[in-house]
Amino acid sequence: MADKVRHIELGLTDQQVLDMYWYMVLARTVDERMWLLNRAGKIPFVISCQGQEGAQAGAGFALDPSKDYIAPYYRDLCLVLIYGHTAKSELLSAFGKPEDPNSGGRQMPGHFGDRKRRIITGSSPVGTQIPHAVGAALAAKMRGEDFVAYVSFGEGTSNQGDFHEAANFAGIHKLPVIFFCENNRYAISVPESKQLACKNVADRAAGYGFEGVVVDGMDPLEVYRVMKAAVEKARNGGGPTLVEAKTYRLVPHSSDDDDRSYRTREEVEEAKRGDSIVRLKQYLLDVGLLTEEKDAALRKKALDEVNEATAYAEKAPHADPATLTHYVYAEEAVHHGR
Amino acid sequence: MADKVRHIELGLTDQQVLDMYWYMVLARTVDERMWLLNRAGKIPFVISCQGQEGAQAGAGFALDPSKDYIAPYYRDLCLVLIYGHTAKSELLSAFGKPEDPNSGGRQMPGHFGDRKRRIITGSSPVGTQIPHAVGAALAAKMRGEDFVAYVSFGEGTSNQGDFHEAANFAGIHKLPVIFFCENNRYAISVPESKQLACKNVADRAAGYGFEGVVVDGMDPLEVYRVMKAAVEKARNGGGPTLVEAKTYRLVPHSSDDDDRSYRTREEVEEAKRGDSIVRLKQYLLDVGLLTEEKDAALRKKALDEVNEATAYAEKAPHADPATLTHYVYAEEAVHHGR
Amino acid sequence: MAVKQYIEAIHDALQEEMARDERVFVLGEDVGVRGGVFRVTAGLIEQFGEYRVLDFPLTESAIVGVAIGAAAAGMIPVAEIQFADFILPAVNQIISEAAKFRYRSNNDWNCPIVIRAPYGGGIHGALYHSQSMEALFTHVPGLKIVTPSTPEDAKGLLVSAIRDPDPVLFFEHKKLYRSIRGEVPEGEYSTPIGKAAVRREGDDITVITYGLGVHLALDAASHLEKEGISTHILDLRTLRPLDEQAILEAARKTGKVLIVHEDNKVCGVGAEVSAIIAEHALFDLDAPVRRLAGPEVPAMPFSPTLEKAYMLNTDKVAQEMRALAKF
Amino acid sequence: MAVKQYIEAIHDALQEEMARDERVFVLGEDVGVRGGVFRVTAGLIEQFGEYRVLDFPLTESAIVGVAIGAAAAGMIPVAEIQFADFILPAVNQIISEAAKFRYRSNNDWNCPIVIRAPYGGGIHGALYHSQSMEALFTHVPGLKIVTPSTPEDAKGLLVSAIRDPDPVLFFEHKKLYRSIRGEVPEGEYSTPIGKAAVRREGDDITVITYGLGVHLALDAASHLEKEGISTHILDLRTLRPLDEQAILEAARKTGKVLIVHEDNKVCGVGAEVSAIIAEHALFDLDAPVRRLAGPEVPAMPFSPTLEKAYMLNTDKVAQEMRALAKF
Numbered sequence A, B: 001m002a003d004k005v006r007h008i009e010l011g012l013t014d015q016q017v018l019d020m021y022w023y024m025v026l027a028r029t030v031d032e033r034m035w036l037l038n039r040a041g042k043i044p045f046v047i048s049c050q051g052q053e054g055a056q057a058g059a060g061f062a063l064d065p066s067k068d069y070i071a072p073y074y075r076d077l078c079l080v081l082i083y084g085h086t087a088k089s090e091l092l093s094a095f096g097k098p099e100d101p102n103s104g105g106r107q108m109p110g111h112f113g114d115r116k117r118r119i120i121t122g123s124s125p126v127g128t129q130i131p132h133a134v135g136a137a138l139a140a141k142m143r144g145e146d147f148v149a150y151v152s153f154g155e156g157t158s159n160q161g162d163f164h165e166a167a168n169f170a171g172i173h174k175l176p177v178i179f180f181c182e183n184n185r186y187a188i189s190v191p192e193s194k195q196l197a198c199k200n201v202a203d204r205a206a207g208y209g210f211e212g213v214v215v216d217g218m219d220p221l222e223v224y225r226v227m228k229a230a231v232e233k234a235r236n237g238g239g240p241t242l243v244e245a246k247t248y249r250l251v252p253h254s255s256d257d258d259d260r261s262y263r264t265r266e267e268v269e270e271a272k273r274g275d276s277i278v279r280l281k282q283y284l285l286d287v288g289l290l291t292e293e294k295d296a297a298l299r300k301k302a303l304d305e306v307n308e309a310t311a312y313a314e315k316a317p318h319a320d321p322a323t324l325t326h327y328v329y330a331e332e333a334v335h336h337g338r
Numbered sequence C, D: 001m002a003v004k005q006y007i008e009a010i011h012d013a014l015q016e017e018m019a020r021d022e023r024v025f026v027l028g029e030d031v032g033v034r035g036g037v038f039r040v041t042a043g044l045i046e047q048f049g050e051y052r053v054l055d056f057p058l059t060e061s062a063i064v065g066v067a068i069g070a071a072a073a074g075m076i077p078v079a080e081i082q083f084a085d086f087i088l089p090a091v092n093q094i095i096s097e098a099a100k101f102r103y104r105s106n107n108d109w110n111c112p113i114v115i116r117a118p119y120g121g122g123i124h125g126a127l128y129h130s131q132s133m134e135a136l137f138t139h140v141p142g143l144k145i146v147t148p149s150t151p152e153d154a155k156g157l158l159v160s161a162i163r164d165p166d167p168v169l170f171f172e173h174k175k176l177y178r179s180i181r182g183e184v185p186e187g188e189y190s191t192p193i194g195k196a197a198v199r200r201e202g203d204d205i206t207v208i209t210y211g212l213g214v215h216l217a218l219d220a221a222s223h224l225e226k227e228g229i230s231t232h233i234l235d236l237r238t239l240r241p242l243d244e245q246a247i248l249e250a251a252r253k254t255g256k257v258l259i260v261h262e263d264n265k266v267c268g269v270g271a272e273v274s275a276i277i278a279e280h281a282l283f284d285l286d287a288p289v290r291r292l293a294g295p296e297v298p299a300m301p302f303s304p305t306l307e308k309a310y311m312l313n314t315d316k317v318a319q320e321m322r323a324l325a326k327f
Ligand SMILES: Cc1ncc(C[n+]2csc(CCOP(=O)(O)OP(=O)(O)O)c2C)c(N)n1
Pocket: A075, A124, A125, A126, A153, A154, A155, A156, A157, A158, A182, A184, A185, A186, A187, A188, A249, A253, C029, C058, C060, C082, C086, C089
């Protein structure tokens, strides 16, 4: 019974926890569609959020999209949906169409960005976004504003120098930033055990003078609880937190990968049983916020959105080749036109 | 009384502890001479070991110069003397003369290197030497040889990405390497408190799955004890250790620095009272291995060596300008001649 | 002679050199169990074990830095950077360290490492899986830069790179991996670093290029032949050191030079080639030295239309060649 | 007009821009309490406080990365890299991130940061406190590269760099800091990025150069004047974008061009300038385009004789100019 009100205890309304579920389902639906499109030869590349939706939903709901900056990484589809992107925006990106708000189709899918939504433009070289979030947090501190900055990355990426340098600086100045590590156990084919020798990525926080927390990333409510505390601490001048969400990547690294060479099917099947979508659905059924019928309707809605988005994105015009040389630098003409 | 046999308990002979003291005094004497030469306008640059001789002596005596690789940093004058360099070699370097074994006068003083002594050539960009030592340790492991690799650096440098990435890799493969941080409280003008937010640099080791140890770097015997254990562990397959020696830089950062702008004279005077040379001398007096007369003789010997080295180095010929373009790549002729 | 893919030739060079000399080992991201994301190192871990085919954590600066240290202790590391774009975190280790090891130690130390990296676009890799990185390093004394265009050279030059006592950057054009096949000599051989190769003899115009550009130029040349234009093609093969003599000979041969590369133009390798010609063969020229290079944008986009607009192709090359011939 | 040192002009630009716009702030190693190791930022922490003059930990990649993030959130950071040599750990942040922020986001984001770095040799700084780093970055679309030679330009160009909506690398030649004084206009002014300046009008030969080279060329020109040789001198001032029109005009003016820079030659800025001329002004030339640059060694040694052998000086420049005039 106590469990029944978990989301209420955490300060989430019924609608909010249902929304959380909705974004997770929508993200999964978009993601699955991309794989289909890729396998059908319609889009050249997919990089997935599958398995990490719960962690991202928990994190996203703890942030305030009206003021907090995020520097997401390529798996954060669910997070950017919470931040206002849509099936359509992400499918436009997948098809590399100029209407894509992330990059006008210039970047691969999964390379998010949107200035008006405070989604800092991301790139492929891993870890570079970590100091960017810290820089945004520095701006908050310098101007005395109460926004926080959030940055996510994989456990493999926590080994990059940029993570270390950025975390160190954030620690010294107690900046309002949350480092969110989505530990999905693999960096492409290299397992956690060959990526790092400490038990938890979160253990590294001690080396930067702030708190590190490990959380079950397959439990969006638990992630929300931990993230909420981290965000509040940051907003109130308490400095950074390193949150490590233990997750699992349910599909290959990307559409170019074949994960059978480095992990067993049993391991993957086992992980699927702990899928955060399955778990949150069960919770919602348990607390009576969802029925199988409602779930089916919700999934149909997601599918409808994705179908519509796919149709739209596929038909949307390609970039005019003449735009290739645009926006290397500020352009007077264009500049005034914005 | 118990204290009287400290060095014996640690496995050092009377002669060894006297040698330790000798190298510390010699290093200090060389270092002081360089300042004089600089102030007299005879050499353009000095970067000092003053205050860190004890830490370096403790470390150097725990290593086996007949097989262990070292990747020292620019303050490690005392260490390279233990590794076989001399007042003469370092003064040749200070004058930028081609007979200098470190770099043929090509690098600034304090940029050590010597292949036959396993002193890996160092540079100015801080931290780059850390992965080099780890690479040497990897070679030891791959070939099943029992040498260890040692690398030293300042506390400011422990913030560089290269430290993080190298330590991480060493941890994963339990490589025979010792990370030796000479924490002298400042990185040029920036105090420890603005360089890092953790209490000890050694705390960072936990993030790499190996042990971190803090040691009083002003006590060479204690450094020796800690280093000896770390070296033995590494040699026996136990993996890396991060040793942090708490020291203090007694002079400005370099001959180009003026430390009055960022620290008080009182602070420096206070630190001088804990100088490792003063402390080891007292120990040697206490245990009867030294008298004031013997000490004076030893210092005179150091001064004589330094005088002789200075005279030699100053008179040594300068590099032939034609050699400027030598050794960019392997040169056939030269190659066969070696 | 066996016919091999470009990628097979690279694999074979690694495999054979590792078998020949046990100091040689491979390190990089996903090179072991996965055999590399392009599968260049497939099968090597089974043959040589997990240390000689070392799955490295996701840290490029350490890949290169550890390779340098291992080399200092007597090993011969061949580091793989998964995509040339991701070599940038390792630039400090490459330029401050590897390139200067010998010089700064007055010939006491050296740095016999190889860094392999797949580069170039046209594979929908977008901004960060398509870049050409060679110009950045070609500027740097102490490094050698190799960009083979054929399977024979890919193998022969990689063997030379591994045996070279100095650091060599070995850039492999991704588009050539499986699209280009060619004869590869049986048995052990090596191709000297620093020598360009004439790929086609001709009298009207000279194209100087490397990597993918060689194939585009060859294609274009056979079209132009039908139009009565005879093309001389020089494949640089090594970008540092450049084969100045071969460049000047090729320029003098026709007096009309087009330099082609995918990397962008400003301060690119073509600038140096052009400057060498302007310095030493100016009066042998019958036309301005032209350069056809990637456009001056930060990198090629994902959008298929923009990627196409960015990439060189036979038509673009042929068009420039025609214009030059007509000059 | 007041007469100021080059270094004072830079200091003044920072101080005035910080006073004018509170989004502008300085970050770097030792820039605060110590006022910078060259004392460029002396006094600023007292005026603007410890956050706007931010003593950063010893981490160049984070200096640039944090600057990028702060800029994304509305600030205008001016990062100092203590010596240009130490910019290499930050190359990934500069080339992968700053240079591509605008392009990759289709003009949604931009990156208004400035990175200042003292470069160049002749101060006994040895291999790692003497390097010229401009060529590496001049190759990169998305960046702007500025190398002022006079106090007036140093101030005016730094003001422009700070107000520029895109990333600007601002390289300050260390040897100019205190050796060069010059008139600096009173009050607020800025010098446009992308425009070269004719420093001397002449008819026999043209020298194209920047930074310290401008002063060497001016010195040499006044010697040569006595020998009856009249020199035209173009100061590039901005290396990216290069002022092509000014380069071509200067080349055509005399038909004899010498390009001078301290950075080494291969794929340096001089290569690009030469290639531009070979492409667009070939038939206006009366002599091969010559380049006088730093030798092809990894960096300049500490040894005073070797440093001297490395460095350009008035004699070396004059000698090349004479040879060109005689051609
Ligand atoms: C600097 C850099 N090196 C290599 C790559 C290629 N790469 C892309 S993702 C990846 C693995 C990332 O692992 P992790 O950080 O754990 O994130 P995950 O993909 O597992 O979510 C690699 C090696 C890259 N994008 N950037």
